[in-house]
Amino acid sequence: MLNHNPRDILAAGPDAIAAAFGVPNSTPHPLADELNTAPLSRMAYAAGLAIRPQQPHENDRTVMARGMQSSDFAAMLAAAGTTLANRRFSAVAEHRAFCAEIECRDFKPTAICTTDIDSEMAEVGEQGEITQGRVIVGNGTEAQLRTFARYLRASRALIVNDDVGMLADAAAQLGTAGARTEAREVYAVLEANPTLDDGELVFHADHGNIVASAFDATSLGAAMAALRTMTLMGGNQADLPAAHLVVAADLELAARKLIHESGLQITVTATGRLTTGRWYLLPAPEVAPTVGVLKLRGASNPILVEPWQDEFAYDGAVMRARCDTGAVLVARTLIRGGV
Structure with missing residues (x-):
């Protein structure tokens, strides 16, 4: 499934996912373009391999499932999600x-x-x-x-199917929620x-x-x-x-x-x-x-999306969006x- 070292793929991950989310980058990682057709599933697969090599009894989706639970994968999603959420926050927060x-x-x-x-x-x-x-x-x-927060969960099906548009929209909606909360x-x-x-x-x-x-x-x-x-x-x-x-x-x-x-x-x-x-x-x-x-x-943005460990094992990746305001x-x- 991968033609490069998993660590190299993970290094390109933030730029690849950001590009898939529609976030421009003038100097993307050289491998980012190779991942744009299936950024979520390939990132999850690379993250799974980085934890341990694929075993003879494991198929690709098993490796992906392992990668989805990793901090590397969630951090990449969270970084792109933070950018989208704050872009939407700025557009919605007329009160500012x-x-x-x-x-x-x-x-x-x-x-x-x-x-x-x-x-x-x-x-x-x-x-x-x-x-x-x-x-x-x-x-x-x-x-x-005060702190206001919401969870964002990316299901295994969403990641395997590379439904980038749905995930990007969900991240942007967190910005809408944060702006409306502050306006209230x-x-x-x-x-x-x-x-x-x-x-x-x-x-x-x-x-x-x-x-x-x-x-x-x-x-x-x-x-x-x-x-x-x-x-x-x-x-x-x-x-x-x-x-x-x-x-x-x-x-x-x-x-x-x-x-x-x-x-x-x-x-x-x-x-x-x-x-x-x-x-x-x-x-x-x-x-x-x-x-x-x-x-x-020290906060550079109103919204911070960060990796989050769910209390119960979730079949996918979990992030938390936080807005500290008043x-x-x-x-x-x-x-x-x-x-």
């Missing part, structure tokens, strides 16, 4: 456009706060004196990274209107960040003005430009039409996870972060709209 990433050192509660200065820059005096300012820390809260956390914290460490709600009339009106041009204008004129912790005027409009599903058409006809440089994100009639107006996260999504320090409101410099 208005969120800032917040790195957590571990899974313990993490203190998060907003900083401001107590004044704008002052002119340097004739003698070169510079007015000192203070950094103000406030709007504190705690957030905790983001919209839940927006709707919850939590209390910050000063004992006050994020959204309150006293903070000037509520427009209690149905969405239309007038209420949007009021929200844009509020972002400009609200007062920050240090007493400065925010003067923030509106960059993101997040609306409930029933407002999507009206929101997109109004933004387009007005020629505003505002990105519209619609979701079915908000209360009917609800809308939010936010500044750009790189200008003034308001909604944060959590990530584990959501938190980190400032009051956003506007909530709706009746």
